[in-house]
Amino acid sequence: xxxxxxxxxxxxxxxxxxxxxxxxxxxxxxxxxxxxxxxxxxxxxxxxxxxxxxxxxxxxxxxxxxxxxxxxxxxxxxxxxxxxxxxxxxxxxxxxxxxxxxxxxxxxxxxxxxxxxxxxxxxxxxxxxxxxxxxxxxxxxxxxxxxxxxxxxxxxxxxxxxxxxxxxxxxxxxxxxxxxxxxxxxxxxxxxxxxxxxxxxxxxxxxxxxxxxxxxxxxxxxxxxxxxxxxxxxxxxxxxxxxxxxxxxxxxxxxxxxxxxxxxxxxxxxxxxxxxxxxxxxxxxxxxxxxxxxxxxxxxxxxxxxxxxxxxxxxxxxxxxxxxxxxxxxxxxxxxxxxxxxxxxxxxxxxxxxxxxxxxxxxxxxxxxxxxxxxxxxxxxxxxxxxxxxxxxxxxxx
Amino acid sequence: xxxxxxxxxxxxxxxxxxxxxxxxxxxxxxxxxxxxxxxxxxxxxxxxxxxxxxxxxxxxxxxxxxxxxxxxxxxxxxxxxxxxxxxxxxxxxxxxxxxxxxxxxxxxxxxxxxxxxxxxxxxxxxxxxxxxxxxxxxxxxxxxxxxxxxxxxxxxxxxxxxxxxxxxxx
Numbered sequence: 280x281x282x283x284x285x286x287x288x289x290x291x292x293x294x295x296x297x298x299x300x301x302x303x304x305x306x307x308x309x310x311x312x313x314x315x316x317x318x319x320x321x322x323x324x325x326x327x328x329x330x331x332x333x334x335x336x337x338x339x340x341x342x343x344x345x346x347x348x349x350x351x352x353x354x355x356x357x358x359x360x361x362x363x364x365x366x367x368x369x370x371x372x373x374x375x376x377x378x379x380x381x382x383x384x385x386x387x388x389x390x391x392x393x394x395x396x397x398x399x400x401x402x403x404x405x406x407x408x409x410x411x412x413x414x415x416x417x418x419x420x421x422x423x424x425x426x427x428x429x430x431x432x433x434x435x436x437x438x439x440x441x442x443x444x445x446x447x448x449x450x451x452x453x454x455x456x457x458x459x460x461x462x463x464x465x466x467x468x469x470x471x472x473x474x475x476x477x478x479x480x481x482x483x484x485x486x487x488x489x490x491x492x493x494x495x496x497x498x499x500x501x502x503x504x505x506x507x508x509x510x511x512x513x514x515x516x517x518x519x520x521x522x523x524x525x526x527x528x529x530x531x532x533x534x535x536x537x538x539x540x541x542x543x544x545x546x547x548x549x550x551x552x553x554x555x556x557x558x559x560x561x562x563x564x565x566x567x568x569x570x571x572x573x574x575x576x577x578x579x580x581x582x583x584x585x586x587x588x589x590x591x592x593x594x595x596x597x598x599x600x601x602x603x604x605x606x607x608x609x610x611x612x613x614x615x616x617x618x619x620x621x622x623x624x625x626x627x628x629x630x631x632x633x634x635x636x637x638x639x640x641x642x643x644x645x646x647x648x649x650x651x652x653x654x655x656x657x658x659x660x661x662x663x664x665x666x667x668x669x670x671x672x673x674x675x676x677x
Numbered sequence: 678x679x680x681x682x683x684x685x686x687x688x689x690x691x692x693x694x695x696x697x698x699x700x701x702x703x704x705x706x707x708x709x710x711x712x713x714x715x716x717x718x719x720x721x722x723x724x725x726x727x728x729x730x731x732x733x734x735x736x737x738x739x740x741x742x743x744x745x746x747x748x749x750x751x752x753x754x755x756x757x758x759x760x761x762x763x764x765x766x767x768x769x770x771x772x773x774x775x776x777x778x779x780x781x782x783x784x785x786x787x788x789x790x791x792x793x794x795x796x797x798x799x800x801x802x803x804x805x806x807x808x809x810x811x812x813x814x815x816x817x818x819x820x821x822x823x824x825x826x827x828x829x830x831x832x833x834x835x836x837x838x839x840x841x842x843x844x845x846x847x
Contacts, residue, residue: 325707332787349711350714350715
């Protein structure tokens with residue numbers, strides 16, 4: 280029994296294996312009764328050390344490695360990397376290849392958003408909707424498999440272009456699937472804005488104001504649902520997006536419902552772009568030659584992944600392997616906003632708010648160095664850091 | 678009397694095997710995968726492929742599960758959790774490694790944080806290769822595992838207790 284007047288706090292550990300999400304992450308949620316008072320996340324269960332591994336692989340091998348950072352948005356990772364390397368090498372990619380890249384990126388956005396929509400409906404306990412969306416998602420998977428041969432990790436990109444062409448039969452299949460999905464998306468938009476049961480789980484839950492969203496550094500649909508003008512496809516068009524302009528979708532409510540509406544409305548933009556690309560697909564080559572050794576230098580490549588801004592820093596020292604590649608993925612930017620938003624909500628809302636940012640932990644688990652509680656900045660030279668790494672693992676193996 | 682006991686024991690074990698084959702409950706753990714295999718497992722459970730028609734049900738708790746579906750190479754941080762989940766499952770338990778990474782570490786083999794495939798940590802009963810395996814391949818793997826249960830030897834032997842695996846950090 281606690282003292283009278285003094286509230287006792289209880290901490291609930293969730294994960295890394297938990298029924299809500301399919302990926303391993305550990306959350307410590309402090310509750311007072313049913314109300315969340317504090318939330319802490321422990322990342323890194325899926326940290327594999329990809330950024331280090333690519334330093335010992337060639338530019339081409341790294342492409343396939345980086346594609347496997349994430350199994351949902353694999354194309355966009357490869358695309359960001361290719362755009363960066365091509366920029367470093369000073370190679371101009373044929374317009375047809377760029378258009379196909381954008382086409383696949385939009386197909387991937389559709390499959391990713393539908394996937395997320397199903398999973399978050401499942402979090403809300405609305406399993407029927409989950410099953411329906413995943414049934415519809417198979418249409419996109421069929422298309423992706425149709426021209427690449429694999430459902431996930433389709434390896435459409437190569438350095439200097441794309442591997443697969445879109446022929447007439449595939450264009451017809453894509454048009455058919457898009458018109459089917461467009462009709463379904465209207466229905467889903469209806470569900471998330473009109474279904475009373477669903478609205479009780481989303482309306483007014485997890486509200487993030489515009490200033491909060493800016494301070495917490497959110498990206499992608501999470502930010503756009505709070506009326507933050509942040510969309511790389513609009514602000515800094517890459518690949519073929521300058522020819523196929525995107526309309527930014529914003530919502531000023533900032534709650535879970537807004538995040539559903541923004542993502543589903545974005546799907547209509549994707550459908551429009553796909554149809555437009557099929558109409559005006561430029562003729563020409565699919566690839567261009569790219570040297571085996573990339574000129575020394577460094578570059579930054581930014582693309583809009585389904586979850587938000589994906590950022591690549593690529594540094595070359597003139598050899599056939601990258602010197603340093605750094606990927607900053609959207610989930611790591613959005614993750615901290617969840618920890619803030621959870622406070623003050625019911626424990627039952629935790630999975631929904633977490634799903635609301637469309638978390639992808641395999642993207643998320645990059646190395647982040649935090650110097651908590653120390654105001655002194657610490658600078659390590661590359662040699663010292665390398666030696667530290669060697670010593671650290673020597674100590675561990677002893 | 679002795680013969681009658683044997684008869685009932687035999688009947689009981691046959692009933693247990695029958696129910697296990699007809700309704701295996703599965704648990705899914707991602708020990709460092711890229712998410713591709715996890716999504717394919719989920720896709721296998723959804724209407725197009727519908728693994729649930731074999732009585733398979735996705736479970737949240739290791740204590741309710743018969744089959745552990747593992748994806749991804751084992752990262753240093755996830756290793757202890759994988760061992761813990763495996764030890765929390767009831768006997769007889771079965772492990773299915775799904776995807777190239779779960780088999781050998783895949784593309785992530787030799788990454789500093791990857792110990793290797795699932796079999797480096799816990800014993801595996803079925804391997805489903807692919808990057809990621811198609812839902813049909815996952816169904817095929819699960820059905821093969823279930824049909825192998827009909828031979829009684831597999832269910833009872835081939836299980837290693839958690840103490841035998843050892844807990845030394847590689």
